[in-house]
Amino acid sequence: MSAPRLEIAQLTVRFGGLAAVDDASFAVAPGRVHGLIGPNGAGKTTLFNLVCGLVAPTSGAIRLDGQRIDALPSWGRAKLGLARTFQNIRMFNDMSVLETVMTGMHAGLGESLPAVLLRLPSFRKAERAALEKAWELIDFVGLADAARRRSGDLPYGDQRRLEIARALACGPRLLLLDEPAAGMNPSETHALEALLEKLKGRGVTMLLVEHDMHFVMRLCDEITVLNFGRKISQGAPSDVRSDPAVVEAYLGAKVARSLEAPQ
Ligand SMILES: Nc1ncnc2c1ncn2[C@@H]1O[C@H](COP(=O)(O)OP(=O)(O)OP(=O)(O)O)[C@@H](O)[C@H]1O
Numbered sequence: 001m002s003a004p005r006l007e008i009a010q011l012t013v014r015f016g017g018l019a020a021v022d023d024a025s026f027a028v029a030p031g032r033v034h035g036l037i038g039p040n041g042a043g044k045t046t047l048f049n050l051v052c053g054l055v056a057p058t059s060g061a062i063r064l065d066g067q068r069i070d071a072l073p074s075w076g077r078a079k080l081g082l083a084r085t086f087q088n089i090r091m092f093n094d095m096s097v098l099e100t101v102m103t104g105m106h107a108g109l110g111e112s113l114p115a116v117l118l119r120l121p122s123f124r125k126a127e128r129a130a131l132e133k134a135w136e137l138i139d140f141v142g143l144a145d146a147a148r149r150r151s152g153d154l155p156y157g158d159q160r161r162l163e164i165a166r167a168l169a170c171g172p173r174l175l176l177l178d179e180p181a182a183g184m185n186p187s188e189t190h191a192l193e194a195l196l197e198k199l200k201g202r203g204v205t206m207l208l209v210e211h212d213m214h215f216v217m218r219l220c221d222e223i224t225v226l227n228f229g230r231k232i233s234q235g236a237p238s239d240v241r242s243d244p245a246v247v248e249a250y251l252g253a254k255v256a257r258s259l260e261a262p263q
Pocket residue numbers: 015018020038039040041042043044045046047087
């Protein structure tokens with residue numbers, strides 16, 4: 001059997017006395033959409049920060065396609081194909097939509113400094129290819145008409161889709177999405193779900209944190225549930241939503257019942 005795309009093994013991080021992630025283990029198979037859910041403060045964003053290298057673990061291991069990555073700096077992990085979006089949008093507001101997507105591509109487009117500075121033909125060729133790819137991505141997320149607009153002027157839902165386009169620009173092996181639907185109105189959420197379905201259809205492996213349970217249950221192949229940093233449940237959406245431990249710690253009986261009803 002091939003190695004999982006992402007493997008989290010007995011991962012723990014302590015902030016003072018608090019174990020924000022506590023002995024958590026799970027794996028994400030290539031091409032799958034894996035949900036990570038749980039109450040506020042359960043440790044979901046902290047787990048993303050551990051995977052991306054913004055927080056160092058107290059103990060445990062993180063592997064990408066079988067390779068230990070937990071000692072690498074963030075940029076080293078990005079180079080191996082990790083990309084993420086943030087719970088609160090972090091973007092350069094003054095850049096155009098097109099420029100923003102291009103910042104997601106690898107610095108210098110893989111060219112040597114002299115080639116960049118002297119604008120050698122090899123650099124110009126790489127630059128053209130990058131521009132072409134950026135247009136493709138903008139079109140893919142449905143922002144082609146807004147390509148020249150200032151990123152900061154886009155409506156909120158479009159900014160979130162732009163953030164996804166930027167994260168896709170490096171051709172990630174694993175895309176981490178931290179509450180992509182937060183703050184969206186129903187039609188923006190619907191468009192986002194269609195976009196993530198499209199990505200799933202293209203085989204992009206995703207780890208998704210989200211509080212919109214209908215969204216999560218429809219999109220994910222498998223779900224891991226955290227509570228106070230610990231994994232309390234894992235399985236297919238239909239198993240997780242009827243797990244009494246999940247209903248008690250997070251969903252509540254009312255939400256659990258509404259998830260059973262046909263959509
Ligand atoms: N850098 C830090 N220093 C100290 N405590 C932290 C730090 N980062 C997170 N925490 C704490 O770790 C716990 C987990 O927080 P985290 O942000 O990971 O939760 P979450 O599951 O993403 O919650 P939400 O659904 O509200 O986004 C919280 O108690 C939080 O206060």
